[in-house]
Amino acid sequence: MNLLVILAIIAAWIGLRFLKANSLAWAAGIWVGLYVGLSYGINPPLPSSILSMFMAIITLALVTYLTAGNDRMKEMADTIVTFVVDKRYTGALIGVLIALPLLVSFKVYLNMTQAPEPPISGRTIHPVPPNTITVNGSPFNIVEGHNPYRELESSDPDAFALHLENGRRVYYQNCVFCHGDNMEGDGQFAHGLDPIPANFQDATTIAMLQESYLYWRVAKGGPGLPSESTPWLSAMPAWENFLTEEEMWDVIMFLYDYTGQRPRVSEEVH
Numbered sequence: 001m002n003l004l005v006i007l008a009i010i011a012a013w014i015g016l017r018f019l020k021a022n023s024l025a026w027a028a029g030i031w032v033g034l035y036v037g038l039s040y041g042i043n044p045p046l047p048s049s050i051l052s053m054f055m056a057i058i059t060l061a062l063v064t065y066l067t068a069g070n071d072r073m074k075e076m077a078d079t080i081v082t083f084v085v086d087k088r089y090t091g092a093l094i095g096v097l098i099a100l101p102l103l104v105s106f107k108v109y110l111n112m113t114q115a116p117e118p119p120i121s122g123r124t125i126h127p128v129p130p131n132t133i134t135v136n137g138s139p140f141n142i143v144e145g146h147n148p149y150r151e152l153e154s155s156d157p158d159a160f161a162l163h164l165e166n167g168r169r170v171y172y173q174n175c176v177f178c179h180g181d182n183m184e185g186d187g188q189f190a191h192g193l194d195p196i197p198a199n200f201q202d203a204t205t206i207a208m209l210q211e212s213y214l215y216w217r218v219a220k221g222g223p224g225l226p227s228e229s230t231p232w233l234s235a236m237p238a239w240e241n242f243l244t245e246e247e248m249w250d251v252i253m254f255l256y257d258y259t260g261q262r263p264r265v266s267e268e269v270h
């Protein structure tokens with residue numbers, strides 16, 4: 001409930017009472033008050049189809065009320081005739097005659113210019129990987145397996161640097177077109193793709209994944225995604241068809257090195 005809106009409507013109705021408004025003004029006041037109340041006074045808002053239904057019923061009820069007795073009919077007719085004929089109201093009449101079509105066209109304009117929104121897609125971005133995969137004939141266990149070159153980072157920094165260098169070459173020869181110059185998922189091809197390429201600078205991609213998970217995604221690509229949460233329509237290629245296992249590990253290490261992220265490691269259970 002939006003209390004302010006409701007209070008404003010009640011205040012307006014009390015105002016009508018003080019002005020000793022006639023039935024027609026009351027009907028208009030009640031109609032506008034209920035419309036504003038139902039549109040803006042309720043949280044979460046009513047669906048517009050329900051709102052139209054309510055307003056149709058309210059309109060019918062008010063018309064029935066206004067036309068139910070001879071006295072009220074006469075009062076209403078007199079009010080309308082006075083409003084149209086009496087010189088005192090000419091200004092107001094012109095105002096109403098201009099405002100009504102303006103309001104209607106404004107409403108139509110608003111409805112026509114609403115930007116279309118794509119339906120929300122329930123795609124799982126990081127699905128559960130299979131336990132084991134076979135990459136070019138050699139089995140790899142995603143749960144227990146690890147990057148065979150990662151330990152070089154501390155044991156042999158020079159050899160590690162060579163792997164990074166190779167990873168850089170692999171990235172700029174193969175991945176940059178989709179994942180972008182700065183790994184932000186905005187390469188030249190990105191515009192045509194849905195889902196868009198992963199943004200590795202974003203904390204929700206490689207920073208929260210393990211290297212073995214990336215190895216699966218790089219080796220098997222879009223075609224290797226599990227069938228749940230389809231359609232994937234991911235353009236990510238299956239790189240095992242084009243790269244050696246070492247090249248795939250190297251490019252993975254380069255992704256982390258370039259973005260300054262650390263791969264997630266399995267927590268020790270004590």
Ligand code: HEC
Nearest residue numbers: 174175178195196197198205206214217222234235236251
């Ligand atoms: C043809 C475009 C294209 C190319 C080239 C490409 N990718 Fe992708 N990649 C994608 C798209 C699209 C996604 C997002 C959809 C998905 O997860 O499959 C993605 C997702 C990924 C993911 C998953 C990230 C996550 O958060 O789950 C990794 C890792 C990845 N790419 C690595 C690479 C690497 C490494 C290369 C180069 C060897 C590469 N990609 C080349 C299109 C591409």
